[in-house]
Amino acid sequence: MSGVQRRRVKQDEDGVRLDRWFKLNYPQVPHALLNKLLRKGEVRVDGGRAKANVRLAKGQEVRVPPIKSDGEAIQAPTSVTPISAKDKAFLEGLIIYQDDELFVLNKPSGLAVQGGSKTRRHIDGMLESWGLELGVRPRLVHRLDRDTSGILVVARKRQTAADLGKLFATRSVHKIYWALVKGVPEPKQGKIDMALIKTGGPDGEKVRAARRGEEGAQKAVTHYSVIDTTGDAFAWVSLKPVTGRQHQLRAHMAFEGHPIIGDRKYSGDIAVPAALDQRLHLHARRISFQHPRGGIVDVTAPLPDELRQSFETLGMDPARYDEVGQ
Template sequence: MSGVAIITVSSDEDGMRLDRWFKAHYPELNHGALEKLLRKGQVRLDGSRAKAADRIAKGQAVRVPPLTQAPANKASPKIRPEDIRLLQSLVIHRDPEVLALNKPSGLAVQGGTKTERHIDGMLDALVFDAEERPRLVHRLDRDTSGILLLARNRTAAAALGRSFKSREALKVYWAFVRGVPRPHSGTIDAALKKAGRAGDQRVEVSDPEDEEAQNAVTDYTVLAHAGQRAAFVALSPRTGRTHQLRAHMAAIGHPILGDRKYGGEDAFISDDLDPVLHLHARGLTLPHPRRGGLRLIAEPPAHMCKALRYFDFEPGAEDPFKVFAERG
């Protein structure tokens, strides 16, 4: 910013603490610097001095003095036109509160070691008619394709976040695995513990009494199988641990195809299949922030369709949503 800005509080920000408003709009401005600006009277609310803990109301005017940081919801000049087109082409659901993408395999959700191109850094491309950039509600691994949910405002983000934390959100994944799990339907209850170095982190099954281990539970069902060679399965995680589905399937001896990290060479059974992770976030059902329920389905990517043809499987033969609809 080159001068003083007067920003009107939106309806979505009604009742928000002033310091949290600044954190949302100016994430690089630390709390100490904000307190200093408040003490000097450089930040004002409807022309009056304000405190960090003050609650703001819809329509109020926040005076923001010249800052070196740009607002978080300002369009980023770093997004390439082709990336804007890509992200907008991934949208499979859009309403005033929620956006859903069908994320392709290989595109990271957030940045990290040696990861500069990611969805979180390109969210300005998905503002559309909203007053702010959307917010991530959950995560998918870089190599996992499928449904990625975004909230279009702060209120929706809080409501959707509660649904995931309370396990109201029912997630169903499709996967191809080596071999055929026995029995054909069951539950994997195995605690997981993080291991490895930063940048190459993985999880491993651990003693649940280990204080660093986290409870992890996955339901599975076999939808089709090619003899004993491979199976097409539906997976539904009851918990949301890092790499949970990948680690659990490998732990029972049926690694997901293409998953070198957890399956090694056992995860590759044919040169006719693409050497990428065959795991897809197929469906998501949860309460909508404003009305009723929300049920989303994402079509599988090209490499998953190729595997369906290769094994001559019919994805519609059994509805995995029905399989898990009555889960307790």
């Protein structure tokens, strides 16, 4: 039959249920339509009929018939291009911790974690391409904003990604960020408990402080501690998010009147001093969590040169305070 696709089950799909495999590879296919195709025998595994709950094995062949949803043909997943030598060397150079289950990257500022309509080069795309060579697709476990530098955890295996995803969801992962902010927060240590809600705007998606009881509001809590200051002008703060909302740290500091230096989305018209780098001064400094196979993973990401130079310009020495705010 014209349009029939035959797909091999990959190593990191081994043990996945057939309906879950379809969700991963053909997310446009409604569950009801998949069940109909299975009942009619149009979807087959190694030539035989199969049920939605059958678990697939590496190397098996899944026959996918021509499928239409809402009158439109559903296309096969876009083929993945093998990773270039340049991108492979780039990713390997970002690794600051690795074992058989996962690795941790020190992501540079300005590089997106995932793609979008106008984003062609991003971490997730490079990982997918690298997976062709590795035989297993590395999977993102969490996210960082494009302009935030620092720690990004990547799972080597599907099950590891699922295990780590549960840790992040249950707030069992301890994260510390370093930031340079405008002014000096008072008191020097405290907790920001301010629910956030997503909103659109001329400069893209943002969050704002939610009103009490507002529909769609998400609880957001951040602990902060001032490490050093430059008079009353700037402060170096350690930020410990209890929750993990989009733009949480950036929004919380801005709403407290101490926006992060270089945050064009939340700092309004506050200009970055010419002597400082113009990028966002927010760095995912440290992470610790229970390893899925036992033991504790505890990783610290060195500051990028640009942020280190800003610290030094303001008379702050990160090397003297490596144990502070950790």
